[in-house]
Structures are given as structure tokens and as C-alpha cells.
Amino acid sequence: MKILVAVKRVVDYNVKVRVKSDGSDVDIANVKMSMNPFDEIAVEEAIRLQEAGIATEIILVSLGVKACQDILRTGLAMGGDRAILVETDEEIQPLSAAKLLKAVVEKEQPKMVILGKQAIDDDANQTGQMLAALLGWGQATFASKVTVAGEQATVIREIDGGLETIAVKLPVVVTADLRLNEPRYVKLPNIMKAKKKPLDVLTPADLGVNLTKNLVTLKVQEPPVRKAGVKVADVQSLVDKLKNEAKVI
Amino acid sequence: MSYHAPTQDMLFVINELAGLSELNAFEEYAEITPDVVESILEEAGKFATDILDPINHSGDKEGNQFANNAVTTATGFKEAYAQFAEAGWTGVASSPDYGGQGLPSLVSTAVAEIWKSANMAFSLCPMLTQGAIEALMHHCSDESIRSVYLPKMIEGTWTGTMNLTEPSAGSDLSAVRSKAVPEGDHYRLYGQKIFITWGEHDVAENIIHLVLARLPDAPEGVKGISLFVVPKFLVNADGSLGARNDAYCVSIEHKLGINASPTAVIAFGDNEGALGYMVGEPNQGLKYMFTMMNHARLAVGLEGVAISERAYQRALAYAKDRIQGVEIGSRTGQKVAIIKHPDVRRMLLTMKSVTEATRAVAYYGAALLDKAGHEPDDAVRAEAQSQVDLLIPVVKGWCTEMGVELTSLGIQVHGGMGYIEETGAAQHFRDARIATIYEGTTGIQANDLVGRKVGLDKGVAAQALFVKIKATLADLETVHGDDFAVIRQGLSTGLEALTTATAWIVQQYAEKNPQAANASSVAYLRLFGYVVGGWQMARAAFIAQQKLQQSSGNHAFFEAKIISTRFYADYMLSQAAGLSHAVTQGSVAILAMSDELF
Ligand SMILES: Cc1cc2nc3c(=O)[nH]c(=O)nc-3n(C[C@H](O)[C@H](O)[C@H](O)COP(=O)(O)OP(=O)(O)OC[C@H]3O[C@@H](n4cnc5c(N)ncnc54)[C@H](O)[C@@H]3O)c2cc1C
Numbered sequence: 013m014k015i016l017v018a019v020k021r022v023v024d025y026n027v028k029v030r031v032k033s034d035g036s037d038v039d040i041a042n043v044k045m046s047m048n049p050f051d052e053i054a055v056e057e058a059i060r061l062q063e064a065g066i067a068t069e070i071i072l073v074s075l076g077v078k079a080c081q082d083i084l085r086t087g088l089a090m091g092g093d094r095a096i097l098v099e100t101d102e103e104i105q106p107l108s109a110a111k112l113l114k115a116v117v118e119k120e121q122p123k124m125v126i127l128g129k130q131a132i133d134d135d136a137n138q139t140g141q142m143l144a145a146l147l148g149w150g151q152a153t154f155a156s157k158v159t160v161a162g163e164q165a166t167v168i169r170e171i172d173g174g175l176e177t178i179a180v181k182l183p184v185v186v187t188a189d190l191r192l193n194e195p196r197y198v199k200l201p202n203i204m205k206a207k208k209k210p211l212d213v214l215t216p217a218d219l220g221v222n223l224t225k226n227l228v229t230l231k232v233q234e235p236p237v238r239k240a241g242v243k244v245a246d247v248q249s250l251v252d253k254l255k256n257e258a259k260v261i
Numbered sequence: 262m263s264y265h266a267p268t269q270d271m272l273f274v275i276n277e278l279a280g281l282s283e284l285n286a287f288e289e290y291a292e293i294t295p296d297v298v299e300s301i302l303e304e305a306g307k308f309a310t311d312i313l314d315p316i317n318h319s320g321d322k323e324g325n326q327f328a329n330n331a332v333t334t335a336t337g338f339k340e341a342y343a344q345f346a347e348a349g350w351t352g353v354a355s356s357p358d359y360g361g362q363g364l365p366s367l368v369s370t371a372v373a374e375i376w377k378s379a380n381m382a383f384s385l386c387p388m389l390t391q392g393a394i395e396a397l398m399h400h401c402s403d404e405s406i407r408s409v410y411l412p413k414m415i416e417g418t419w420t421g422t423m424n425l426t427e428p429s430a431g432s433d434l435s436a437v438r439s440k441a442v443p444e445g446d447h448y449r450l451y452g453q454k455i456f457i458t459w460g461e462h463d464v465a466e467n468i469i470h471l472v473l474a475r476l477p478d479a480p481e482g483v484k485g486i487s488l489f490v491v492p493k494f495l496v497n498a499d500g501s502l503g504a505r506n507d508a509y510c511v512s513i514e515h516k517l518g519i520n521a522s523p524t525a526v527i528a529f530g531d532n533e534g535a536l537g538y539m540v541g542e543p544n545q546g547l548k549y550m551f552t553m554m555n556h557a558r559l560a561v562g563l564e565g566v567a568i569s570e571r572a573y574q575r576a577l578a579y580a581k582d583r584i585q586g587v588e589i590g591s592r593t594g595q596k597v598a599i600i601k602h603p604d605v606r607r608m609l610l611t612m613k614s615v616t617e618a619t620r621a622v623a624y625y626g627a628a629l630l631d632k633a634g635h636e637p638d639d640a641v642r643a644e645a646q647s648q649v650d651l652l653i654p655v656v657k658g659w660c661t662e663m664g665v666e667l668t669s670l671g672i673q674v675h676g677g678m679g680y681i682e683e684t685g686a687a688q689h690f691r692d693a694r695i696a697t698i699y700e701g702t703t704g705i706q707a708n709d710l711v712g713r714k715v716g717l718d719k720g721v722a723a724q725a726l727f728v729k730i731k732a733t734l735a736d737l738e739t740v741h742g743d744d745f746a747v748i749r750q751g752l753s754t755g756l757e758a759l760t761t762a763t764a765w766i767v768q769q770y771a772e773k774n775p776q777a778a779n780a781s782s783v784a785y786l787r788l789f790g791y792v793v794g795g796w797q798m799a800r801a802a803f804i805a806q807q808k809l810q811q812s813s814g815n816h817a818f819f820e821a822k823i824i825s826t827r828f829y830a831d832y833m834l835s836q837a838a839g840l841s842h843a844v845t846q847g848s849v850a851i852l853a854m855s856d857e858l859f
Contacts, residue, residue, distance in 0.1 A: 026265060042815040085300060197311075198304045200349035200362055207297055 013123035015058045015067045019051040021080045022133040047083040050128025053188040056195040059091035088206035089198040095211040108223045110142035115219035129187040140187035150180040154189040262578040264314040266306030266375045279628035287635040309379035317380040320521030330509045332461045335521045342464040346417025359411040370627040377567030381692045382521035386459045393421025400541040400549045409500045420465045424454040424472040435483040439474035449534025460525030461510030468493040488546035491537035508535040518691030562656035564696040565664030566619045572671030572689040573612040614825040618794030619660040626652045651722040658706030659790025661696035668693040707782035716770030751830025755792040758841035765845045780848035788840035795834045802826035
């Protein structure tokens, strides 16, 4: 079966972003960009399914500016077979991303789509769920283990307070959680090979999708600075503070 | 504070200063385009940050354990090495015919910088292996050895060493005494080698020693040394391992730095004699070493760059974090991070600008090596060879001396905490210290520079270099503004000082007065380094200016490059005149002081 993996280009997780002075957004001019870490996990999972003889082809898809080709090449060096970039300079909100992916899915007919559970830039955690809804497929979100047998996938999900095991029929949308796997390091020879793998560029118009904006950002602020702690004199005053100031007991 | 590969500056130097596109014109490098190089450096950076950097400090603290002729490396090194080999990094520079990736020196140099920054002690293992690979690749004609040893070493299953030094043969290898006695199709080796980097360890299944030794009938001195390959475990024809060879590590050294790198004393032939095979022809050992010297010295020179970069990143992070004092001139009484103090900025800028300059010179040298190996046109190739021969002692000597000074500054930025091992700043200083010693001390590099490369050459290669510097000066004249006036002035007085000093060196050789040239050699090497570094920085600033005008790329990076260059001109190039004085005048006192007067 074919597996489609969606990968997003985001600010590298090591970068400390700063808010623009006008509060309209964070400033990402000239900062280092990388593949969303959850998407790396998604790519790794697809490769493992291929190594296990379950997946036959891995197609990587990214949505956004031309430079997304860089992360697609990284995914190809990890082990993806070919890549598609839906190129646009417009902002892509979760619903638009889901619509674009749906169009690619209809074109490519994969049996499984794997995405990161969320992207570390906007932390929306919506695209996978919306895509499943638009396609009318089952969804297995926050996956920490995926096994496929025949036309069914068994997925262990990370949920509040524990793990949940579900069985879903293929085709299915899976979103990857942190513990699903540990992505491999790219091998040097594969970086060179990745350059020769096919990478197609489409536009939203090619896919017949209009990029709509349903969300408006009102304001972006730095998180409040953590206040310095205080030393308490004795247990009594600690209890007093917990009761009356923090109001936690 | 973890290490992050400075890929932006690396790519800038590779593309704009060292001229990757010129290498792309050679058929074997046509595919090594800027985007591929960027991916390679990004992935190497990721590996270094995640795997090598986290065991750098712990490896320094723990060191290696020695017992029963065997070395146990520090926690995590074995696993890291396995991952390193698995990811294909051991084969970066080697021939594709034997499983390598065949990347140009320019690119493998940048990759090596990343390993050296993240974990210098670790990086020495693949570096020495690379040296051993090159020795076999270029000088061993025995196909049964090539076809078995090379693939294993390139894939990293076996590592390599260079066994040159003996107790009485260090800088002067003509004093090598180890013996090799013929026995059928092979030799038995006897003797003791000292200071052998990664000479014994547990990270790979076999160790291939390249050993300098004398045949029984060999002439005295440099012309009587041959090169042998001596495996730790004998190798069967199919590549499987046989009996333990009579080459045993008898102790490892306690050192100032690179503590996770085992430095072995190796006894060859204490029992039946260590079985070895001759590499190439008899009595050609030192000549073979000589052909590999440019690569080896570039690799060690790079250590100065790498360790300075690491120290700078650490110092910068600390300077932004440490709150101490109020900003001078401010009345608010507000306590500030120490980066606000002008003298701390002076230290940081020194570290930044000199590190950038050394990187540019080292990479420029690496690209020259590629051109010297691949240029189809004879004259162009010879020109590249003479330029790289001239620059290599500068890369080795100057970059590593700067490494010692900049890592020392890194400690100073930390104040008292710099002296405390916990911060890691002290380790960089201790690690940097070896680089001016092995692979030929600074004194030996300087001898090579004033002797073979300038004096005996009558300054011809140096003049060819000065012509290029003048072309950059002409470029600089076309740029207006205060910054570029300072940069041009600095480079122009620097070049004048170097020209004067060069004429003096040539004159000493012409007048058969090599002692005087020798006395001035390290001052000359330093002067040479500052000016060549200033030249590369000026080129960088000039290109940065053009990019700013075209509004392409990262503005902040280009603005910083221009400021960094201006600082370099004011602080480093301004020293050129003083150094030129030391070169032309300083030998008098040095030679006047007799042994008894010391
Ligand atoms: C940690 C470490 C790792 C090493 N790894 C290896 C290795 O893997 N393989 C290997 O073979 N060797 C290795 N070495 C040895 C190293 O290359 C030598 O120590 C180095 O070349 C200097 O030789 P020496 O120690 O005998 O010093 P000496 O040659 O005794 O030098 C002492 C001083 O005299 C100066 N001097 C000597 N001769 C001259 C001259 N002609 N002109 C001017 N000044 C001179 C030197 O500059 C130096 O300041 C290693 C050494 C160390 C410490």
C-alpha cells in the first residue's frame, strides 16, 4: 500500500523566537527552519512500515513556500520515495491544509496518511482530524504504536491518564505522537541519492483548492515572565501562603 | 549549552570565498552543489549536537581506562562511534571505488570542523583513520591489501593510526629506530612507538597501524625509513580476523586535554615480532608522509578553528545570561547581562572575528587542495599546488595558535566560572593546547614556511598571493563609507608589512643566513596568518556589502560580517607593522643570547 506523509517546514526547535515589535506575529525572518519534529516521527513510521514489508511506496507532501523543498529532500534522504510540494506564499491555516491534503490523497490514493500530531509553530493540532473528516476516513490520533494487518490497523493512542488501543479500518489518517518512534539519522550516501528522487511541484489552483482564512490573529505576546521565588521562614508560613496566596490547598 | 554547527558562516565561506562552484566544474564534483552541501552540513550538525556534544564533557572527565594491554573508552563513545559509522560519516572523503563518498576536501573539511567542535577527542579517531586510508590508497599497490583493508576502514569497521613518533624521534623523524626484518612475503617489526592517537581502543574490531621503521640494510637518516601496515589482528584473505598480532599497547598517557582520546605507547615485537607488510617501495616512508602532509596539517589546523567556534558559542551564551554590574554611563542602576560591558564585547568580537578569519583561510586552503588535485590545466594546477604549499603551514600554525588564544579568552569571558571545570570553558582551552604541538609544532611549521615555502622559493609563491590581495584592495576602493575605509587601510598596511618581512626572509636565505630567518620564523608565520586572514575577511565584507545592496539573503549576517571585519582590521591587522618589526629586527637579540647567558 502507498503511504502519504505530510511534512511541515517550521522554525527549528532550537530557535528562541521573538515577538515582532508591532505584536502582529513572531519574527521568523532569517531564523533557522527545519522539519516539524512530529513530522519526522511520521516519516520514520512510514519508513518502518516499508521496511516491515507493509508499505510499498512513501510519498511526502509539504504545503507552503519554495524552501519547503529542503525538508522534502531531508525526508527523501531519510527514506521517502518521492515528494510533492504544493507551493504557495500564502498563509495556510489548518482547514486549508486539510483541503489541500485531501486533494493530494484523491490523486494518489494512499491507504494511510501519517501526519505529526501538531506542528510546533502554531500548535494547532487540527489538520489530521480535519483531513479524516473531509475524506470520511477513520482517524487514529496521538499514535504511540501502529501495527497493520490486512485491511486493519491497530493503534495505541496516548490519551489523558494512559494509553488506549483502537482498531481502525484502512484507509486511515494517523497522527504521530512523541513516543511513536525515534527518527533515524540521515545517512550520508542517502543525502546524495535524495537529490535524484522525484519532487513534483503543484499549486493550490492545480488541485482546485481556494485558500480561505477562517482564523484571524488578534495579537501575539511574549509569555509572562516567571516571577522570582521567595524563601519562607518555616512550614507554618508555607502552609499559609499555599492556602491564602496560591489558594491551592 | 549545546553546540550548534555554524552552517550559515560555513556555507558563506564555502560558496563565496572558497569557490565551491569552481569545484563543480570538475566532473567528479559536479553533483556536490550548494544545496547538497547544505543538507550534508545540516545533517552532520544534527548528529554532532545530538550524539557527540553530549559526551564531550563527560568523556573529558572520565577519560579512558587501561588494563591488560586494552583500553576501555569513556561511556558512550563506543555507541557513538557505531552510529557515526552506520550513518556513513567515516567515508566522507574517501574514494567511491572502495565505498567512500568522494567529497571534495572543501566539504569534508567543513564536516570535520563540526566533529571537532562537538567532540575533539572523538574526532581524532576518524581523522587518523582517514590518514591511514590515504596512505594505503596512494602508496600501497598490493591489491590483496587494498581490496580488504580499504572498504573495512572506509565503512568504519576498522580504524587506523599513524605510528611515527618514538622517544627520540619527534620533530625529527629521521631519528626513527624501529626495525623491520624481512620474512617471506612480509616483515617482522620491532620497536616502541609513543603518543599514538587512538592506538588502542574498544570502539572497532580491528586497528590498522601505519608504522615507520627501518630495514636492516637501510641507509642512515631520512633516506632509510620505510612505511609498513601492521594490523592489530591479522587479517585472513576473506577479510575475517585471525590471530592477535604482536603489537600491544603497553600504557596510555595522562594528558592536559583530549582526555577521551587514548594516546598509546605501542610495543611492536616484544614476542615473535609484529607481522607487517611494506607499503610501496623500500626507504620511501618519509617521502610518502610528505605527500600526505598537506591534508594532515590542514586537518589539524582546522582544530584551531573548531575549538574556537565551540568556545565562542559557550562564551556568548554565558555573556547573555550572566548578570553583573550596571551598564557604564547608565544611571538607572539596573543590573545587566555582562554582554552589555564594552570589554566583554571586545572579547566576544575578538573570538568571533578571528574564528571567522581562520575558518575562511582553512577552507580556502582546502579548496586549493581540490584544485591542485583536479584542475585539468597543468599551469593552473601547478599554481594551485604552489599556493596550497605556501598556505598549509599558515593554516596549521596560525589557526592552532589562535585556537589557544581564543579559548583562553573564552575562559576570561566566564570570569571565575571559566576556571571551574563545570562550565566546560576550561576543557576547550585544554583541548586546544595540543593542536599547536602534534603534526609538527608551530616552530616546525614556521621553519617550513620561511625555509621551503618562502626562502628557497625566493618569495615567488608569496608574491603571487600578494597580487591576489592587491586585487581585493582594488575592489575595496570601489566601496564608500567609513567601514570600508578602515578595512582597506588595515589590509593595505598589513600587506605592506608582510611584503617587507617577506623580502627580509628571502634576503636572509640569499645571504646564507638561515639562523636569522629561523629566529624570526614564528613571528613571520603569525604576521602571515593575520594578513591572509584579513584578506579573506575583506573579501567577505566586500561580498556582504554587495548582498546588502541586492537585498538578498540574511541582512543581519551580512551586517555582522562587515562589523566583524572592521574590528579585525583595527585589532588584528594593526599588529602587522609590529610583527614585521619583530621579523626584521628581532633575530639580533635572539642570536646574541648565548646558551650560557640564559
Ligand atoms: C596527545 C598527542 C597525540 C599525538 N599523536 C600522535 C600520533 O598519533 N602519531 C604520532 O606519530 N605522533 C603523535 N604525537 C607526537 C607528536 O607529533 C610529537 O609530540 C610532535 O611532533 C613533537 O615532537 P616531540 O614531542 O618529540 O617534541 P620535540 O621535537 O622534542 O620538540 C620540543 C620543542 O623543540 C622545538 N623544536 C624541535 N625541533 C626543532 C627545529 N628543528 N626547529 C625549531 N624548533 C624545534 C619544538 O617546536 C618544540 O617546541 C602525539 C603527541 C601528543 C602529545
